[in-house]
Amino acid sequence: MHDFNDLQFFTAVVLNRGFSAASRVLGVPKSRISRRVALLEERLGVRLLDRTTRGLGLTQVGQQVFEHARAAVIEAEAAEEAALRMQAEPRGLVRLSCPLGLQSSITVSMAGFLAAHPLLRLQCIVTNRRVDLIHEAVDVAIRVRERLDTDADLQVKRIGISRRILVASPTLLAHKGEPMMPADLSAFPILHQELQGGNNWSLTAENGDTDAVAIEPRLATGSFDVLIAAACQGAGVALLPAAQCRAALDSGALVRVLPQWSGIDGIVHLVFASRRGMLPSVRAVIDFAAAALKSSADQ
Numbered sequence: 001m002h003d004f005n006d007l008q009f010f011t012a013v014v015l016n017r018g019f020s021a022a023s024r025v026l027g028v029p030k031s032r033i034s035r036r037v038a039l040l041e042e043r044l045g046v047r048l049l050d051r052t053t054r055g056l057g058l059t060q061v062g063q064q065v066f067e068h069a070r071a072a073v074i075e076a077e078a079a080e081e082a083a084l085r086m087q088a089e090p091r092g093l094v095r096l097s098c099p100l101g102l103q104s105s106i107t108v109s110m111a112g113f114l115a116a117h118p119l120l121r122l123q124c125i126v127t128n129r130r131v132d133l134i135h136e137a138v139d140v141a142i143r144v145r146e147r148l149d150t151d152a153d154l155q156v157k158r159i160g161i162s163r164r165i166l167v168a169s170p171t172l173l174a175h176k177g178e179p180m181m182p183a184d185l186s187a188f189p190i191l192h193q194e195l196q197g198g199n200n201w202s203l204t205a206e207n208g209d210t211d212a213v214a215i216e217p218r219l220a221t222g223s224f225d226v227l228i229a230a231a232c233q234g235a236g237v238a239l240l241p242a243a244q245c246r247a248a249l250d251s252g253a254l255v256r257v258l259p260q261w262s263g264i265d266g267i268v269h270l271v272f273a274s275r276r277g278m279l280p281s282v283r284a285v286i287d288f289a290a291a292a293l294k295s296s297a298d299q
Helices: 004-016 019-026 030-044 060-087 103-107 110-116 170-176 182-187 224-232 242-251 280-298
Strands: 049-052 055-058 092-098 120-126 140-145 154-162 164-168 190-193 200-205 210-214 219-221 237-241 261-263 266-273
Touching: 004 019, 004 030, 004 055, 004 060, 019 030, 055 060, 092 280, 103 120, 103 280, 110 120, 110 280, 120 280, 140 280, 154 280, 164 170, 164 242, 182 200, 182 210, 190 224, 219 224, 224 237, 224 242, 237 242, 266 280
Parallel strands: 092 120, 092 140, 190 219, 190 237
Antiparallel strands: 049 055, 140 266, 154 266, 164 237, 164 261, 200 210, 200 261
16 A cells, blocks of 8 residues: 555545545545545545445445455554553553562562652552452552463463472471482471462472372461471471572571472463553553562572
């Protein structure tokens, strides 16, 4: 097509049911619109409009061209809006949900993010409950699942993998000995992440072997901080994300148990509503959360 404006003029004529009405809506002289639509018909070699004393009607081929032209105009307007939004300053309230235990990953750089966007307000909802973004008016949710969310109404941005490892304090292992295989964990008190549910731990070895360990937790909670503190004090063996245990492992307060075995990896991802019509403030929070989570995972 030589001139995209011709499609826009033709679409406006059809939607407004006439050249005069299209002229008023577009702020373009009626004579120009009429001339450009006539040139479009000449270029295509078909008649798009039936001009009668009672008004305008679409020909059969005109109906088909109109459907494609309208879609093209809508996409062009969306592209222009996207460019304008990129230049707009993020402002207003954005609601972000975050699982317990991951809040520390985003709070590290949160002050700098808020300082960079003084007109933006952020409400951070820390919960292990699955949040319904649409019905609870949440803009962005951080999730860690064994599978990516597949809700057709939501977009997904994958961040990385959360590897879960077995940990315990050196004091506990010195007292009870070190387990040599998953079945040996039955002799140890278990500290369980409540969010995982179930009554067993599914473990995978480096060589691909799998095992399921039945558990009766001495302590179950959704808080990583509580589980790590209890493990450091020798209360039991815990299956936790490696990133959350890094400081305790580095200090020697915790050590790996059955280092050749690990739990099922969790996929760290963001979910949010469709990108179409996304506000700059929401896009800014998505980019911030993605960078913060990625940085935490890479450390």
